Amino acid sequence: MTRFRPLHSQAYAPATRPRGYVAALLMGAGAVLAAGVFVVDTFTPLQSAVAVLYVVVVLLVAASGSRRAIVGATVGCMGLTAVAYARGHGAPAMDASFLRCAVSLGAIAITGVLALRNRERMITIAGQARLIELTHDSIFVRDMDDVIVLWNGGAEQLYGWTAQEALGRRASDLLGTAFPGDHAEAEAELFGAGRWEGEVFQRRRDDRIVIVEARCALLRDEYGKPRVILEAGTDVTGRRAAAAALTESERRYRSMFENARFCFWEQDYSLVMDRVHALREEGVTDFAAYIDAHPEFVSEAMRLTQIVDVNQATVRMLGASRREELLGPLARVLAPSQAVFARVLATIEGGGVAEGETTLTNLRGERLTVLFALNMPLGPTRYDRVLVSVVDITDRKRAERALIAVQAELAQAARITALGEMSASIAHEVNQPLAAIVTHGEASLRWLRRAEPNLAEVSQGLERVVRDARRASEVVHRVRSLASKEPRQHVHFDLGMLVEECAQLLDGELAQHRISLCIDIDRGAPLPRGDRVQLQQVVVNLMANAIRAMSETADARHLRISARADPADGLLVEVEDSGTGIPEHIAPHLFDAFVTTRCDGMGMGLAICRSTIESHGGRLWATNRPGGGATFHFTLPIATLEPTPA
Numbered sequence: 001m002t003r004f005r006p007l008h009s010q011a012y013a014p015a016t017r018p019r020g021y022v023a024a025l026l027m028g029a030g031a032v033l034a035a036g037v038f039v040v041d042t043f044t045p046l047q048s049a050v051a052v053l054y055v056v057v058v059l060l061v062a063a064s065g066s067r068r069a070i071v072g073a074t075v076g077c078m079g080l081t082a083v084a085y086a087r088g089h090g091a092p093a094m095d096a097s098f099l100r101c102a103v104s105l106g107a108i109a110i111t112g113v114l115a116l117r118n119r120e121r122m123i124t125i126a127g128q129a130r131l132i133e134l135t136h137d138s139i140f141v142r143d144m145d146d147v148i149v150l151w152n153g154g155a156e157q158l159y160g161w162t163a164q165e166a167l168g169r170r171a172s173d174l175l176g177t178a179f180p181g182d183h184a185e186a187e188a189e190l191f192g193a194g195r196w197e198g199e200v201f202q203r204r205r206d207d208r209i210v211i212v213e214a215r216c217a218l219l220r221d222e223y224g225k226p227r228v229i230l231e232a233g234t235d236v237t238g239r240r241a242a243a244a245a246l247t248e249s250e251r252r253y254r255s256m257f258e259n260a261r262f263c264f265w266e267q268d269y270s271l272v273m274d275r276v277h278a279l280r281e282e283g284v285t286d287f288a289a290y291i292d293a294h295p296e297f298v299s300e301a302m303r304l305t306q307i308v309d310v311n312q313a314t315v316r317m318l319g320a321s322r323r324e325e326l327l328g329p330l331a332r333v334l335a336p337s338q339a340v341f342a343r344v345l346a347t348i349e350g351g352g353v354a355e356g357e358t359t360l361t362n363l364r365g366e367r368l369t370v371l372f373a374l375n376m377p378l379g380p381t382r383y384d385r386v387l388v389s390v391v392d393i394t395d396r397k398r399a400e401r402a403l404i405a406v407q408a409e410l411a412q413a414a415r416i417t418a419l420g421e422m423s424a425s426i427a428h429e430v431n432q433p434l435a436a437i438v439t440h441g442e443a444s445l446r447w448l449r450r451a452e453p454n455l456a457e458v459s460q461g462l463e464r465v466v467r468d469a470r471r472a473s474e475v476v477h478r479v480r481s482l483a484s485k486e487p488r489q490h491v492h493f494d495l496g497m498l499v500e501e502c503a504q505l506l507d508g509e510l511a512q513h514r515i516s517l518c519i520d521i522d523r524g525a526p527l528p529r530g531d532r533v534q535l536q537q538v539v540v541n542l543m544a545n546a547i548r549a550m551s552e553t554a555d556a557r558h559l560r561i562s563a564r565a566d567p568a569d570g571l572l573v574e575v576e577d578s579g580t581g582i583p584e585h586i587a588p589h590l591f592d593a594f595v596t597t598r599c600d601g602m603g604m605g606l607a608i609c610r611s612t613i614e615s616h617g618g619r620l621w622a623t624n625r626p627g628g629g630a631t632f633h634f635t636l637p638i639a640t641l642e643p644t645p646a
């Protein structure tokens with residue numbers, strides 16, 4: 001097999017002419033040879049037979065590379081041949097000498113022409129070699145044994161091997177070319193059509209794999225026999241990586257688009273924006289005003305806006321079975337409200353974000369409330385894939401409405417409860433004097449029914465009945481004034497007297513349960529000021545509770561009511577008993593409404609007491625006594641107090 005001589009790119013060096021002194025040497029040698037041939041041809045018996053040697057003169061001069069020198073040498077040599085013939089033979093005659101001379105002239109002329117042509121070809125080849133050098137693409141040539149015979153600067157840059165290192169090595173060893181497609185198919189195309197183009201993976205000197213866009217051409221000799229393969233390549237690794245990144249980014253976008261739980265739509269606003277731009281060119285500057293004045297533009301824009309893609313969440317939300325059912329003109333698919341779409345158009349006309357709430361009817365005929373946001377690209381750009389995000393807030397809206405309804409019900413319930421609490425409060429407060437009235441009434445009857453009625457006792461009993469009835473009436477009056485928001489009557493009163501009255505109110509019960517009562521009011525304590533009736537109800541409540549707690553114990557029963565000045569709180573009143581103590585489980589909620597341990601209890605007493613004390617600016621709390629029993633403490637602040645007159 002013919003092996004091509006390895007060609008370095010320098011073989012096609014741009015210089016088609018040798019350096020100056022070499023050219024001069026060649027031309028000098030030519031001149032000497034020409035002179036020698038002329039002398040021999042003219043003055044020796046060899047005559048014209050040596051004239052053929054002028055061919056060598058032309059070739060020597062041709063090697064100098066000068067066109068003018070070639071022409072001159074050719075013409076000169078032919079002239080010398082003719083002169084030598086004329087000197088030796090006189091007028092031309094058709095003899096052997098003349099023929100030799102003619103042959104010599106022909107040989108010199110042909111050599112001259114060929115030398116000129118050869119020079120032209122050399123110039124062309126040198127130009128091509130320059131191009132090969134100048135191109136940024138890699139170009140290398142391998143022979144049919146895969147041996148590299150040409151390696152340009154582009155190849156050096158792309159693969160990292162210098163020409164010296166690459167020339168003479170097998171291309172497959174050096175580059176490890178791998179075809180992503182079918183190698184045999186590529187080979188068949190190259191040998192069949194003489195060309196093959198495609199991407200290959202090749203290894204660089206630093207072992208990095210590069211993606212090369214290769215263009216291969218098979219060059220044949222004049223007999224059609226394959227000689228070399230010329231391979232030009234462009235490094236597309238960066239381009240491919242960018243394309244791969246773009247593809248990956250697109251894939252991620254698609255995946256997010258598809259799998260997001262929120263609804264995404266891609267809408268094509270190109271036609272709408274064309275209309276908008278046309279209007280601007282017609283001189284419309286206030287687009288919002290234009291929309292207001294031309295409602296038909298909104299309907300047209302709705303027809304021109306196309307839904308080009310929707311994600312699965314949208315398919316589900318809109319009750320479709322396939323996404324294709326939802327693609328097409330916005331007006332056909334969703335028919336959003338004219339007003340909302342007009343607002344969207346006015347906002348997006350200059351680019352930017354339009355967002356808001358609207359209602360839609362889905363394919364199942366269900367009415368949905370949705371929040372949407374639409375990002376219109378800014379500036380002159382493509383409007384064919386405008387992303388719209390939509391969130392279905394129907395359930396949230398429903399929940400909001402339900403919440404409002406529940407709140408309304410709750411408010412109603414609270415009013416009813418308040419009413420109930422008030423009734424309970426009235427019942428509770430009136431119950432005490434009524435019970436006392438019954439007790440005193442019964443006692444009076446007993447005194448009357450005796451064989452000898454004790455009228456003094458009867459009259460005392462009836463006085464108590466009257467007093468307690470008045471108290472009940474005062475309570476009712478007070479509660480009524482409370483309900484009608486009448487201002488409270490704050491007056492100064494004597495706490496000792498108030499406690500005495502309470503004790504009288506409960507003396508029947510105290511006696512019944514054999515309870516000893518001790519009232520210990522510090523006479524130096526400040527005189528309280530407040531609503532006497534309400535504060536009396538508090539003391540009665542606390543005493544009644546204490547009596548009940550003590551009635552459940554077999555131990556000695558003592559009730560102590562004390563009051564003294566308190567440096568921090570003004571006046572401190574304590575109701576102390578030797579009863580069961582406050583059950584632990586209700587202690588944290590003792591003062592809440594409806595907390596009771598009694599089967600006939602209502603659990604309202606302490607709640608009312610606390611609210612009364614707090615409304616006077618004081619505090620009420622309870623503690624259990626270490627030896628058994630409970631103490632209820634309440635304070636009345638300085639602001640509501642005035643010092644006892646001396």
Ligand code: ADP
Binds near residue numbers: 586598605606
């Ligand atoms: P009621 O008397 O209707 O139960 P109260 O609000 O007056 O409602 O009392 C709530 C609960 O507090 C009572 O059921 C009782 O368990 C407890 N309690 C109140 N006072 C005392 C006390 N002095 N000793 C022990 N427990 C008490």
